Amino acid sequence: MSQSKIIPSVSLAEDFGESHAELKNMLSKMQIQQEVMATQLKEFAALPIVQKSCEYQQLKFLATSLPLFNLPSETFDEWYFKYGEIFREETTSLNDRTKVQLLVSRLGELEFKKYTNSIAPLGVSEPTFRETIAKLMSLFAKTKSLTNRRLQYVQLQKDENEETVSYCLRVDKAFCAAEMGEISTEELKCLMFVHGLKSPKEAELRKWLIERMDEKGSGLKLSDLQNLCEQFKENNSKKPPIKHIAKTESLQAKVWRTLHLDFFHIEQDYILVLFDSYSHWPEVYVNANSKAATIVDAMQAIFSRFGLPHTLVLSCDSSLTQVNSKLFVSYCDDNDIICTAPVGVSLISHEYYLHFKEQLKRVIENRLSTESCIEAIRPLLVEYRNKTFCGAPNQKTTAEIMLGRSLRVKEEAPPTYFVGGMGMIATDYPY
Incomplete structure (x- = not known):
């Protein structure tokens, strides 16, 4: 008669001890998730x-x-x-x-x-x-408001070298962020109304309407927007008369508010120009490439000195990839900078800019073979900033309007040595 073997329970527990610990750990994690x-x-x-x-x-x-x-x-x-x-x-x-x-x-x-x-x-x-x-x-x-996200959505453009798949994904993501699937017919009408306010003269109205749209949320109609425009006009007409001292301050506030932005290249040099429409103060940035990131970096460097403008007038070709790039558009949107075409801008300031541009191009094209682009344009910048243009307030020079003081002339300027690098701001170092 055969006898069956009895396996001790202690031995069985030892064999499965490790598996039991793993199972216990998994159950503990599941319990935490359920809690x-x-x-x-x-x-x-x-x-x-x-x-x-x-x-x-x-x-x-x-x-x-x-x-x-x-x-x-x-x-x-x-x-x-x-x-x-x-x-x-x-x-x-x-x-x-x-x-x-x-x-x-x-x-x-x-x-x-x-x-x-x-x-x-x-x-x-x-x-x-x-x-x-x-x-x-x-x-x-x-951090963008709903109205600003929606305005950014209707302004989307495909970059020249962007893949179609990438562009589709960007459109889809912006559609979601702007909650366009929830927009009503009347809200869409209001959005397109504000989107069409591109003149610098209507910049304050545009900003004020965006704030009102964010405050009121859904349910706003196009007729309500028309009433808000009338209210804005009425509020401005009721403002008290400006005293002499306030007038001086308001004139100073016009400095570096609206800038002409231009971008072009001569031979191997790529030139970015920012030209203040009020003081006629020019800033020129020279670099060896035409990337949108270079333009944005240059703008950021210049704005860190003089502050952010309210409006950029795109005096360059509006179809340029750089100014239509996602990076450039996002930078302007994030800093509440309005970009517009020269249409509606003062023709006088635009003519002054075009005249400066011709001078700048002539200096660069006629420079000595041993002279860098930055070295060639420095005397032009000093001379132009010390000039008084026709119609200048109190016959002040460009520097006096922009900085509140005059600059030293070229003969008085101590020698300035530039250190080579990826790019430089061509500015008046002596002052």
Whole structure:
């Protein structure tokens, strides 16, 4: 009679000890995840939700398909760009309140607290889905207002060397960030109305209307915008008379407000010119390449000295890739700089700029073979900045209007030595 072998239970536990520890660790992680989800959804536990069981199951399924939104790993516009299609395509059978529950349940713990505090004393189920999206965009998206994001969207252009796939992706992402899928017919009319205000004379009106549109949110009609224009006009007409001292300050405020921007090349040198339309002060940047990044870097260097302008008049060819590039447009948008064509700008200042441009080109083309471009244009800049142009306030020189003082003349200037590099601002170093 054979005897069966008995395997000790202690030996079995030893064999599976390592697997048991791994399983215990996995269960612990799952429990933590469940606790996090329970914390996020506890606000909804007390809400009276009247739904069909299939609707509830759909909500539950969609919630598991959407990852949590957490800062700073991504902004909300980036998160919604990835998963917004789920809300547009997969939630058509859900009511608005349920869509809000689904969206808010996917917020991280800190993001959920910030959102609930921002809408207090309202509960999370009271704002509509559209209002919830708008609020989350304002809290967790990039800092641009909704109206500015939409204006940026309608101004999108394809870069010359940009791949079609990349351009499509950029259009799709900007569409999502601008919430264009939620825009009404009347809101679109208002957007195009503001988009068409490109004259420097209407810059203040444009800025004021954008602020009003952001304040009022949805529901604004084109007729309301017309009334706001009348209100703006009336407010300006009621301003008190400007005293003499205030007039002097207002004249000074015109300096470096509207600049002519031009970009061209002569032989191997690429020239960027910024020309103040009020003081006629020229700034010239010389570089060896024509990249949009070079132009933006040069602008940033010059603006760090004189401040940001209000308007850039594109005196160059408006079809140039550099000024239509994503980098250039984003830089101007981020700094609230309005770009416009020479149409509507003072013809006198434009004529002065064209005259300076001809002088500049002539000096560069006729320079000595041993002379660099920067060395050739330096005397021209000193001379031009010390001149008085026809119609100048109180017959002041360009430097006196721009800086409040005159410059030393060429003969008095001490020798200045330039150090070679990637690029330089051709400026009047002696002063």
